[in-house]
Amino acid sequence: MTTERRFSRRIPYLAAATAGLILLAACGSSSDDSGSGAQDSGKGPAAPGAKAADSAAIPTQDVVSAIAADPALRAELPAKVRDGGKLILGTTRAPGTVGLPHGGEVNGTPVGLDVDLRNAVAKVLGIEWDVQYGTFPTVIPGVQNGRYDVGQDNFGVTEEREKVVDFATYLNDGQAFLGSRDTPVDTVKELTDLCGLTIATAPGSTFQQILTDGAGKCAALGRKPYKVQYFSDNATILLGLQNGKVDVSFGPTLGVKYEAAHLPNTKFLGEISTTAVGFVTAKDSPVAKALRDAVNKLITGGDYARIFAKWNLPGSGIATSEVNPKPSF
Template identity: 30%
Template sequence: MSPAAPRRPSRSTLLIVGVLVIGIAGIVYSRVRQAPDAGTVAATSLAGANSAILKGTLDPKAQALIPADYRFVTPGTFTVATHPGQLPLADYGTDSKDVVGIEPDIARLIADGLGLKLVIVPVAWADWPLGLESGKYDAVLSNVTVTEERKKKFDFSSYRYDLLGIYTRTDGPIQKIEKPADVAGLKVVVGASTNQDQILRQWDQQNIAAGLKPVEYQYFDDAVVGRLAVITGRADVSFEPNATGAYSARDGKVRRVGLFPGGWPNAAAISVTTRKGSGLADAVTQALNTQISSGTYAQALKRWNVAEEAVPQSQTNPPGLPTL
C-alpha cells in the first residue's frame, strides 16, 4: 500500500469520478477464501506475549553482514517504526500498549535473526520517511510498497507480495470481479490517495470511455465504517489491501470476489525499508531468508491469515513500481 499525491477527504462520504487514464492488463486471482486458517490467532492472545509465541532463528551470516560502521539507534536493539491502524498489519493489543500484527511479528523474527532486542515505535504513516532518513529508527515495517521513486532514498528487503482484494457482503449478488468493466456502476469503498484508489480511477476512466456507468467512490475516515457500508449494502464492494480484507473476512460477513497485484498491472512487493546506503538491507534480507527456511516466517503469515502473500525468498531492492 502506498499513498499517492496527498489529498484530504471530508469526514463524510465523497462521490468522485476519477480522471487518470492507463491501458489495461491484468493479473487475476479467482480463489476466494471466506474462513480463517486454523492457525489464525486473535490479537487478544498476542498482546503482551508476542515474543513467547514466535521466536526467530539466530543467523550468524546475517550478523556478519551488518556493516562494522553501522550505528543502531540504540546499541543492541533493532528499532522499527510501524503505523498501528488496522489488523492484521499492526494495531494496539488489548492492553492498548503493545503493538501486534504481522508487521511487528516479522520485525521480531528479523531482530532475533540479527541477535538484537526489538523496539517498536508507533508512527503516523506520513512521518516514517523523514524519521527513517533522520535516524530515528533503523527500519520501517508498515506495509510499504517498493517503488522506483522510493528506491532513490531507501533500501528494501521484500517479505510479502502486495495484493489488493475486492470484497462484498457474503449474501450479496456480486460473484466475481476480474476486469475493469466489472466495477462499472458500482459503489466502491476505497482508501483515498492509495494505490487501489489510483487503479480504480484508471479502470473507471476506461469504462466511461467505453460508454459504461461510472464508479461511485466512497471514502471514509474510519475503516470500520467503510466495512459496515459494505455489510449493510450501502456500498457494493470494498477495494483494499488483501491482508486487511482477508483478516476481516474471518467472521463470514464478507467474501472476496477479486484479487489483483498491488501495482496493477505490475506485480509489487511489500518490503522492510532501511536508509539508502546504510548497508543494513543485506543483513535484513539474509535474516528474513533464514526465517523463511526455518518455517517461522510461514507461521507468522498463517496466523494473521495472509499466507497467500508469502514470498519464496527475500530480495534486496527488488524491482519497484514505475513512476506514473
Template identity: 30%
Template structure:
C-alpha cells in the first residue's frame, strides 16, 4: 500500500507473518466500497503537468536492472480514501493525490506507474511477496510498519473528527466531548485500533461513559453511518475527511481544534526490493518541484501538511 526473499527458520517466518498481518491491519483504507462517484478535484486552476518532472539519471542508475528494463512500477493503492486514492466516474480508473505523486516519482525514474487496486489487508503482504513494487495508500509511518517495510516520506498528516453539519452533538477535539457517544472509525485503521480506544479510556478514567466504538470496513461506510444518523462522529485522517465532506455535499464537517498526532506519511517499499535509494532520489525531485504543490492544490491538501526534501535526510 517487493518481494521479501526470506530463508529463515520456521519460527522467524511465523513472526514475520504476524508482523505483516499487524501492519496490514493498521493500514488506512479498504477497497470494499468505492469512494464517491464524482471527482472533487479543483479544476479552476491550471492542472499541474507531469512533463515538468524530468528523468533523474542518478536515481535511474540506482534502479534494479529488472525494474529499469521492465519500464514499469506496479503501484498498489486502496481506492476508497479520497482525495488520496479513489475510483473516477468509470469505477475503473484510480485517481487522487497518491496517484499523481507516484506518477511523478515514476517519471523521475524514467518509468511509468501502473496502478493496481487492492484491499488494505492484502497490499502489504502483496508488497512483501513481490506482487507490487510500491504502495501508496496514505500510510502513516509507524515503528511497527518500519520493521517490515521501508518508507519514503512525502507528507505530514493528523487525525480529525467528522460531525454532522452544524455539530448538533457539540463534539470537539476534546476526547471527553465524545464520552457516551457513538464514534466510528475504519476497521483496521490506526484511528479505530488506537485513537478512539484511547479516547474512551480518558472518558472512563474521568468517571464518564465509555465511547461506543463502531468500526466499518470502508471509510465511505463510516461516513454514510454519520450522515444517516447511526453514529455521532467519525475519526479519520483530517485532510481526507475535509475532502470527503465536499464530495458529500457538506453534509458533515470537521470538529474544531488541532489535529490529533500529526505524523509523517509516505510510500512503502519492500525492504529487499533494492528500490529505496532510487525512489528516495526521485522523491527528492518531486518534493522540490512546483508539481508537488500543484497536485496538493488540485486535491485540496493544505500547505500545513506539505514537506520539503529535507525530510529525506533525517534518519
C-alpha cells in the first residue's frame, strides 16, 4: 500500500470533480504504495483543467493537540534527538486533496490520516517533526543515507525493503482497483479479471511489483494480456480514467475507497491483497522501537481509534504496532 500512497484518479465532471479531489490535488504498500504509499505512489500537482474542491468537506476536528507526552517513551529516543527535540521526517508533498485520506494540503496546511497519525506519535514522544520533502522513490534511500531519521509515505512492508530499512507499523492498507462507470468489469478478485484492460498505477510501488509478477497469467489462460501505464502524478491517473484512456486504476485500498465515495461515475472493483504499512527508519535504529511503542500507546489510549473515526475509516487500523512484521511480499 506497498501500499503506497497514495494516489488517485477521473471528467466533465472531472473538471468539477477532480475538482472534488484535487482540492478535496498521494501513498508506494503498499502503499507505496499499499501500498502505500502511497502510497506506492508519487503525489504531484493538479493536472491542467482540474479544479479544486470544496475544502469544507474535509474533516477538521482536532484529534491530536490534547495527547500528552509519555516521558518513558521519550526516553527510548537517542540522546541527540531528546536534546534537539526533533526528528527529520522524509515524505512527499501532497498538494490539494487527491491523496486523501492519507495526505493532502489545504491552504498550505498538510491534512490527512497519515498527518494526524504522525503528529499524534510526535506528541506521545514529546518531539516535533522537521518535515522535509522528497519523491516517493527517494525517501527510503534518504533514510538509508541519514538524510531523514524517519520516512513516511504509505510504505508497505516488503521483504526487499526490510533488507535495507526497519519498519514500525501504524496501519493496514491494501491493493485495490477503481474503475470508471464504463469499465467492463464490476468485480476484481484476481489479476486475470483484468485481462485485456489498461491499468494505471504508480512506478516503483508494490502495485507495479504485483502487476509485473502477474503479467503472464492472462496469456497462460489464452487471454489477451492487460496493459500497464505508469504515472507518478495522481491527477494524471484520474484524468486518464475519466477520459477513457485508462480502464482501471490500481492503488492503496483506503485511497481507492475514498475516491469511489467522492468521485461520481467511478466504482470500487475490489481488493486483492493487504499489506502492513509503517514508518521506516535506518536498520537497527532505536527510533523504530520508540515509534512502535508510541503507536501502541495511541492504540491503548483510544487516540488511535479517534483518528480513524475522524477520517471515517472503521476497521482499517491495527491492533498492535510491530517492528519488522512478516512481509506480505
